[in-house]
Amino acid sequence: MGGARTKRMPRAVREQQMLDAAVQIFGRRGYMVASMDEIAELAGVSKPLVYLYLNSKEDLFTACIRREAAALTEAVRAGVRPDLPADRRLWDGLLAFFAHTAEHPEAWSVLHLHARTHGEPFAAEVAAMRAEIVAFVTRLVAIAAREAHQDPDLPEDEVAGLAEALVGAAESLATWANATPGVTARQTAGTMMNFAWAGLGNLMAGQRWVPEPT
């Protein structure tokens, strides 16, 4: 894989090869340390061709982020059937999420680790994806609240924070699972689901922890 330097391919194919290589290198080394030389070599192409198709290192990185973000959200979407109940939908989404991040560790590294480490051009790309996922979760939280017949007005801030906490926990777990051999996506999703759904349930049922006045 890579370096084969097969000649004369249609542009679309070559571009995908380049993105494949770039995701590997960016994911392994990080944006700054990755060199265009290394990427071109792994793609089996000369450097000028990379520039011809992808314009610049920044654009190349952005393209990687976009492609992988789309792939990840698409994987989650594809894993969820809208006609099933909310808890089942959360479960399916988590499973799809952890399965995808486990199958594409470098892509996950690009999205979660490296894209957020460098300023504005890139952070925005990831933010968009994250927003989509947070929206998905938030929808489920709202349903849970409704089903719990609860006064629907949790403070906005708290809902936002809650979603952030859930998504953050999932993200951390994905990274941890990739670094920990022998953990399956199913197990990770189980941990997350137990923890989250139960916690949410309690919360929705109005049982909140409040510090005793000192």
Next chain:
Amino acid sequence: MGGARTKRMPRAVREQQMLDAAVQIFGRRGYMVASMDEIAELAGVSKPLVYLYLNSKEDLFTACIRREAAALTEAVRAGVRPDLPADRRLWDGLLAFFAHTAEHPEAWSVLHLHARTHGEPFAAEVAAMRAEIVAFVTRLVAIAAREAHQDPDLPEDEVAGLAEALVGAAESLATWANATPGVTARQTAGTMMNFAWAGLGNLMAGQRWVPEPT
């Protein structure tokens, strides 16, 4: 701020100034993008002096990580009174944690974002700090389990994953809070506490979510 080039200070003082500057720059730009020139200038010192005292960019970064990791764990430790009940200790720890990360956003950025993005010299430093915090959380989880009179043997894997999820959620929340104006440490800690304690409680009480067979 910085660049005041006050003359002739004892070494210990200058070293701290340099570390202050380095944490700012590393936190804002990341390890690779930060330049020793910029750090020296912000510290109000010439570059050779930075090298004389801190040896190399790598050593400087390591020194930053170590100092800030120590400061953070110390802040948490100082915030927790060992004679109080477990939930209160968790609350106090979270409060101290979020307060510290909010007051030192660049330091948090160094620890959580940048130190983990670059290979082994640095990751290990953070891992040590994280281990300490995870141990703290794990202890509290164990107490909660005992108090719930529950069969104490949650599977090892699950406990590890659980702690990871909790800590990951807290880390994500800290980062999110730093990027979201107007959120106080108290609010963040509240969100986290509700989420975590309730979820844990349910879990300990043996109420687990299980996917229905398809």
Next chain:
Amino acid sequence: MGGARTKRMPRAVREQQMLDAAVQIFGRRGYMVASMDEIAELAGVSKPLVYLYLNSKEDLFTACIRREAAALTEAVRAGVRPDLPADRRLWDGLLAFFAHTAEHPEAWSVLHLHARTHGEPFAAEVAAMRAEIVAFVTRLVAIAAREAHQDPDLPEDEVAGLAEALVGAAESLATWANATPGVTARQTAGTMMNFAWAGLGNLMAGQRWVPEPT
């Protein structure tokens, strides 16, 4: 001379130009004082190209040493006809040696002066060349001994010292001739030949100088 910055040459040609320039600069200034900037400028090339082709200052210096050592030994070999008698072969070898060092004074400076002043990567390269020359001389000495019908066993140490002295004398003479205007290779070779062959002859004939007991 140099700096003409002719454009777009095949790699092999450029590499020779760079080595030419490097030999000049290294020979004039020495390894440490020579700067890659100066070498690149004299080669009429940008510095990165030098690094692209020759990798590092060390590798560049090594490449110089190797090329010039090969050129010198080749010049000596080409000057000697194996079918001629030993004295004539020594004469021809000396003539070729002094002619070459006189025509390439910087190269000689690199080999004899600068390469030996710096540690192991370089010393070894020159040692190989020297070994070849010493072997050439030793062979002739052996023939001389045989022709003198002499008991062939000069002590090993003495032979080694002898060869060292002969080669050392020739090396010194080459350096001296390069620093002394108006001395031809022929003259230098004559001095050396008289000195060496006569001394050897006596030695072979068993006439040795022994200090009188005090």
Next chain:
Amino acid sequence: MGGARTKRMPRAVREQQMLDAAVQIFGRRGYMVASMDEIAELAGVSKPLVYLYLNSKEDLFTACIRREAAALTEAVRAGVRPDLPADRRLWDGLLAFFAHTAEHPEAWSVLHLHARTHGEPFAAEVAAMRAEIVAFVTRLVAIAAREAHQDPDLPEDEVAGLAEALVGAAESLATWANATPGVTARQTAGTMMNFAWAGLGNLMAGQRWVPEPT
């Protein structure tokens, strides 16, 4: 030795300590690679003191060369008794020379190797010493010529070349002996004496090697 940092010594003593250290370091590393830091540390003194006493790296190196050149010529002079015959004087001089270079290898390295590798300030210092030694040798050669009742007019060039060859051979032998364990000064002097005196004798007796016309 070195680093003891004993306090308050008279200037003359401190200067010698510094020169001792400098000769070691310069001899081992060469002029450019030697650092004032290292020299000061080995001398057991702070760097500003070195500058106070010796002014600059150049001056320090020059002082080393001068001191060691004087020591070497003095050693040779002290070894030779002017009332003895010429061959005996040559023998004694060689013995003293090789003994001294063997006892002070770093000094010899400074004089023969490093001082000649760097431009004019230093080469001149060594040249002076060399001139003295060459003069010594030339005197002996002249005596030998006279004793051989030979027509006294060897061409000037040839005499100069001859002396150069002799001295060069001796220098090479000294360096070689220092790098070759187990060789005594006596042996080295013996090799040199046999070779040189016999060769000279033949030469003086008018037996010269002349290339046959091709």
Next chain:
DNA sequence: TATGAATGAGTCTTCATTCAT
């Protein structure tokens, strides 16, 4: 479509040297 040849700009790092005490 594709590439070998080439570079401007910038970074880390080191060192001889001086100031203030």
Next chain:
DNA sequence: TATGAATGAAGACTCATTCAT
């Protein structure tokens, strides 16, 4: 006599990027 604190200047090396074919 002696030194801790500090720096200007320079050098090796790398990389994203482009030109000419």
